[in-house]
Amino acid sequence: MELRQLLVLLLVALITGALGVWLQYSPGQAKKHIPWPQRAPFLGGGQPHTHAWTRFHVRYYPMTLLLIAFEMEMMFMYPWAVVYVSEGLKALTEMGMFLGILSIGILYGWREGAFKWQ
Amino acid sequence: MSLALLIVSVCSVLLALAVGVYCVAAFDHAVEARVSGARGGSALMAPLQQAALLWYAPENRTETSDIPAWRVAPVLYLMFAAMGLALVPWHSRFVPVDLSTGVVLWGAIEPLATVVIFLKGWAPNAPFPILGAYRYVSLGLSYILVSMFVLIGVALPAESLQFKAVVESQAELWNVIRQPLGLPLFLIVGLGVSFWGPLNFIDADDLNGGGAAEDSGRIRLLWAVGRAAMLVAFSAIGATAFLGGWQGPWLPGPVWLGLKTLALLLVLVVLGQYLPRPGPERFLTIAWVVLLPLSFLNLAWAGVEALL
């Protein structure tokens, strides 16, 4: 039963997670109070004029949207891979068609410069 | 599964993780010393010394930071790496986590790692870390499809999404020969997920350390351990998917797996010291225009090969 397998996974995750938390909180570090001048972001002696949390201009946004569309298709790919050999040529043509259709999207995106930073 | 097997499974994964992390650090130090020609410290002691140094280093925090995210991100990253390593079969009769959808779970670990790496740069609320974080996301979202296609390629001949079946399908011929494009593409993804060497877009030196610029002490130690652990998990998965996992003559299975993993680790570490970091924009184009079509080609090749 796979639940037992998942238990091992859970235990591994919990133990490493606990190790990480212990590492951060166990004693031995030099000091707890962090003074304000130390807390200023490091800019080689310069200063930030505003908070860094801003409406950041993510220059690759067309790519992210293309990725979301493409990733939907991965849902179908995995089950397809499992039955591929038993279905044979039919699976090859079907997925060839499907990937072909999506490749047109990638080609189009490339042609229109979607994979460059805006 | 008996209680004893459960304990053995968990302990062996953790032990492999610890040994692997140490090996990565030692390899990296040895390669770096060899390249730079610097004498100083033995490669065997250096990882422990560095760890002890970071253990005692004082911590840092920025003015207005997202402290929970700052603290949780490296812990989660380490957890993901350990979970990935747990999926690796050591032997036909000993697989710590033998999931029927192991390949898909590994595929899920990669985007989740992207999320926590983004948080690493986001949390300090400082210009350089945040630049690094966004830069990394452009990388993280680009290699995901490549990784998935490559892993689907190895699932085809196995007729299963289970890593054990993937290894068994390589009894006659390893996937590294059967699908020659697979392993190189997978290694590129590996450098990306563990933001190592040329694909270290977040902690880059042209950002004064980027996402790590405001990190100090224990948090840096934890990230260093996590990155090394991710590299180990990646090499182990790579050895399983492409180098026939436990299979090999004379030696017992787990030894073969260990040797193959170490070999891949060494390749990754050497690549990390040898290749320059491409510009983030250039890599985005490369990933979609070169690597993704190559992974299509790899899949088509694998498909035709599996039917023959």
Added chain:
Amino acid sequence: MAVNWLRKLASGAPVPVFPIVGRAGESALQALYLSPAVTVTRSPRHARALAVLGVIGQRDREAFRRVHDQVPAPRVTFWFSDTAIPEALRSSVVIGEASTDIGAQIARAAKALYGGQPSGDVDMCPDEPPAPWKGVGDGHGGEGMMGGKPYGRPMAMPEDDLRDGLQLDPLAFSIGPFSPLLPPGMVVECKLHGDVVAQWELVGRPYERTLAPVFYQALEEPVAIADLELARAASHLRGLAEALQLAGLGAYANRLRRGAARLTPGQSVDKIGGSGVLRALRWSAGTEKGVVEGDARVRLRGPGARAAGYPGDARQNDPAYAALGFKPVTQGGGTCVARWKQWIEEADQALKLAEAAARSQTMSSPSGLVESPLGPLTKSSPLPDCSDLIDSLVVGLEWSEAIAVLSSFDLPAVRDLDSTRAREDAS
């Protein structure tokens, strides 16, 4: 017991040091890079010690205080400088001696920290938030959606974008004078739209560069051309090392720095730096950017100008060089990668010249004009600073490209003979 063992382990590692490089601090920085006892960090957060190398100008005292406090305490401040020690640090500073390996001196001082006792090194800035915010407005200092100063700093306001016209917030900050990304002393007001540099305004010029003594000597008396050329090659290799470092090749950068410190006539750059890696630099960011054209080439002087196809080189006027068959190397294009290539080829040429000159014991003929690694140097008019050239070159580039372009230049002014000599006399 175990704790002692762990501390001993920690003290076996090289001490991470953040360097504050002032005027005439370059050679000390190179010495730090080569010392096995320390590692040079790119951020003060990673350091346990702060090394003040060279003279910090009056202008940058405030910035020094800020960077000093950004090294997490307990820390050690190491003083290898003629600058007066600030009042607050007077009792705790470790003063360096020029005679021995300064890396080892820093390591010795910093390892006292690992014993666990606090250092006397106090903060120099008052322990206060950047602006008062507690209790202001809603308590966190903000007002409404974007107003006020939440937690002491304002929020950014939207601005038109250079490239695609989306109105988003700029990331505005000043950087320098002690940033490892800029030449020492350079201060820049910078505005980023996302990754793209929208504004780059030079506020403080970098410190003058002190050249190797042989270049100053050559102004007045004949010197061995082999020495001149080795010093030139070393300077170019150090510039390349910085470019490698920025491209993520720290190990190869250190290899170049190490090679630059012990050059011998007739070596080849490919052997010192690894030919594959030097060639691979063209895959890093920004290589085709930062094009210098027109009058800027002439202002740029030296290798930068020659990389843009402008063949001016003072060595052509020297009959001794003519006897060695010297012809200046040039590149077309004037891009970032052309300047790196120029450095590589000039260093290679310099090593070959040095070999030929060493064989024939050729001496230079002093004419009051020497081609230094940064450009033509005369006794009366030292090389001026041209870091304002950058302002227009990097706008519109992504940050990684901008920093790569910056690393391909040698922009600072050069210290003149008199002030160099005055320093020698004083010491």
Added chain:
Amino acid sequence: MSAVDITFYINAAIAIYAGWRVFVTDSMVRASFFLLISFLAVGVIMLLLAAIYLGVALFFMMAVEMMVMALFMVMFMMNPAGLNPMKMVHQEKVAIGVGLVAFLALSAAALFGQYPVRPVPEGLEPVVSLGHELLGDSMLVFESAGVTLLATMIAVVMLTSHRGRYGEANHGSRPPGLEPGGDPADKPSESEEEGGHHHHHH
């Protein structure tokens, strides 16, 4: 109560708590990632229900989706990190009402609905049967999904890409006026356009 039950309750609690945090936190990034946590907890519940493929697939789908959502949140919302506190909900009363009705309806369907009892045959592998379904009766659906995704991709590129193969996407365009027939709201000046153009060559 078995260990599976306990795990279920813990994950259900996490899903609900994280879902609630989405609406009360000030930071857009945190909101996106709380939503991710909520989805991950639901994914674990799916694993407990033996929907091993759907559960794991939910992990990777949601990780990518929420990452992208966080990017767009930060790009387009003012005060993206919630430095000044703000209210994430609009029309609170209506929202509460709709939420309650939906919750009650779904709970009622769950509690009082008549469900067919169809035990899963021994040895059924959901991934394999899903694969056969895709290559069998559902092939048309599957291929039309491909065409739909292609349409999405083309629309996405058309809407977002600033540079097309024929040059600037907004070449010669005029933003709408502030009032009907009025002057454009923020026409970029010629010099800026030139400056922008200069940097587009790659």
